[in-house]
Amino acid sequence: MQALHLRDARFRYKGSTGWALDGVSLDVEKGEFVTILGANGSGKSTICLMSNGLVPHALPGDLEGTAEVFGLDVRNHPVAELATKVGIIFQEPESQLFCMSVEEEVAFGPENLAVPSDEIRERVDWALELVGMEGYNDRSPFSLSGGQKQRVAIAAALSMRPDMLVLDEPAYALDPVGRVELYRVLKELKEHHGMTVLLAECDSEEAAKYSDKVALMKDGRVISYGKPRDVLGNPERLRALGVTPPQVSEVSALLKERLEGADFSFISVDEAERAINEKFTNRKRGREQ
Amino acid sequence: MIPRVPMSADQDKIVSVHELKFVYDGNVQALAGINLDVRRGDYLAIVGGNGSGKTTLAKNLNGLLRPTSGSVTVNGVSTSEQTVAELAKVIGYAFQNPDHQLFCSSVAEEVRFGPLNLGYPEAEVAKKTELSIEAMGLSSVKDLPPFSLTLGERRRVSIASVMAMDPQVFILDEPTTGLDARETDELMDSIDRLNIDGHTVVLITHDMKLVAKHAKRVVVMSEGRIVLDSDPGGVFADLELLLHSKLVPPPVAQLAHRLSSLGVPREVLSPEELVFHLMAGRGARK
Numbered sequence: 056m057q058a059l060h061l062r063d064a065r066f067r068y069k070g071s072t073g074w075a076l077d078g079v080s081l082d083v084e085k086g087e088f089v090t091i092l093g094a095n096g097s098g099k100s101t102i103c104l105m106s107n108g109l110v111p112h113a114l115p116g117d118l119e120g121t122a123e124v125f126g127l128d129v130r131n132h133p134v135a136e137l138a139t140k141v142g143i144i145f146q147e148p149e150s151q152l153f154c155m156s157v158e159e160e161v162a163f164g165p166e167n168l169a170v171p172s173d174e175i176r177e178r179v180d181w182a183l184e185l186v187g188m189e190g191y192n193d194r195s196p197f198s199l200s201g202g203q204k205q206r207v208a209i210a211a212a213l214s215m216r217p218d219m220l221v222l223d224e225p226a227y228a229l230d231p232v233g234r235v236e237l238y239r240v241l242k243e244l245k246e247h248h249g250m251t252v253l254l255a256e257c258d259s260e261e262a263a264k265y266s267d268k269v270a271l272m273k274d275g276r277v278i279s280y281g282k283p284r285d286v287l288g289n290p291e292r293l294r295a296l297g298v299t300p301p302q303v304s305e306v307s308a309l310l311k312e313r314l315e316g317a318d319f320s321f322i323s324v325d326e327a328e329r330a331i332n333e334k335f336t337n338r339k340r341g342r343e344q
Numbered sequence: 345m346i347p348r349v350p351m352s353a354d355q356d357k358i359v360s361v362h363e364l365k366f367v368y369d370g371n372v373q374a375l376a377g378i379n380l381d382v383r384r385g386d387y388l389a390i391v392g393g394n395g396s397g398k399t400t401l402a403k404n405l406n407g408l409l410r411p412t413s414g415s416v417t418v419n420g421v422s423t424s425e426q427t428v429a430e431l432a433k434v435i436g437y438a439f440q441n442p443d444h445q446l447f448c449s450s451v452a453e454e455v456r457f458g459p460l461n462l463g464y465p466e467a468e469v470a471k472k473t474e475l476s477i478e479a480m481g482l483s484s485v486k487d488l489p490p491f492s493l494t495l496g497e498r499r500r501v502s503i504a505s506v507m508a509m510d511p512q513v514f515i516l517d518e519p520t521t522g523l524d525a526r527e528t529d530e531l532m533d534s535i536d537r538l539n540i541d542g543h544t545v546v547l548i549t550h551d552m553k554l555v556a557k558h559a560k561r562v563v564v565m566s567e568g569r570i571v572l573d574s575d576p577g578g579v580f581a582d583l584e585l586l587l588h589s590k591l592v593p594p595p596v597a598q599l600a601h602r603l604s605s606l607g608v609p610r611e612v613l614s615p616e617e618l619v620f621h622l623m624a625g626r627g628a629r630k
Binding site: 200224233294305314 | 552592594595599616626
């Protein structure tokens, strides 16, 4: 059983003529970190919204094909049920924070499930610690930095004890350091807590660094799905899809063009450093001999 | 006493900020003493983390906010002696969220609104509207309501409506947030063209790849102060300062730092430059 299982899934929002999803097949295994990349309008957000049933329950429309979350057909299971399995985090943390204190914010979900208060307290502390926000219980969410707000939003999702976190462009309004903090938390959740993470992004820089798999979307379809190295190696192709390529992949492509016999295909700074040092230091040594 | 500056340098300055402090609600200090000259034709990026004071500084430049102490002069006259409407003729400001400034029923109406309010004659308004719509690539959607457009198009509408007022300076607050790669490239092409045509551009952003590719001068802000004012290469060469300012240099700049033993300078801004230096270093050793 997969965390997310889409097979030839099609979805058309009520009142719209075009299909937002037009035959998507995508499997996300439990415990995987998957990033969906694509231009605005390619269908990324619709997959995110479907993963906890907001599509088709809160945002109705025509749904065809297979769409299962942890084996549950999203058509037959309400958001309230799917929300105990899938926590969803949107672009702007402000749009989902509304309580007077960080603690109330994080306790809101389990309180609504009538979880006993002792356990709620436990869950709140656990969730805040996981996102590195312990001790912030009494602060107003609105006094926090963008990165901290987004981490509180994640803690609020975690307090429901979900098996999967779904994030739609979560770094949208964050400064670069806020971005780094956010991805560090997601990586920690995946590696040490077995969390399944599904992300939608326009920029592939973090996808290259953190994802097990990357899906490329175009016009409501997944056109490529695999390991970051296999999917993100061609900067020209990514640009044509409206996706920002990993910046060092452009270095890789340029070197391949100019150096005969070079077989570079790096997508991260670490790999690039190793590969270039090896290639260029060898050449130097070779000539000196 | 304000030091005397030679006349030519003075004429060159379009905005001059002196010891600017700004305090919100009597207790939150957002700007802690800013000194900055914006020169005619500058393509300036103001960068810094969330809450570093970028937007507060921008709003002090166009009179939406007035200094708590210190001064901002635009074309030699203090902003405290000018109305927002007067300043709008010189300094155009496009909000971070375009929906905060769009309210008309069609793109053309939206773009006309500014010059009409500034009291230009109808023929002039029509001309400015048409030119701005064309420059921002919006001709095909000019009769549509702004809210039916994509975010990238709405941002271009907000910039077109600033452009129609014919300002000398464009302040663009996080113009590419939420745009995908293609929309970003399209928008930045239009912004580059404004600068090439002689306009002064002030870009507020924390996208370091964007800064490396487009800006010619970078001001780094941290905790309400300017901590560095340099060309982009100089900024990315200073890793410590960037991190302290909640910024991370673009991956190519990070890579350049690690390849200095191969003759790659720290000021590298683009993949092309990095490869150029690698290949040149290789040639030199032949």
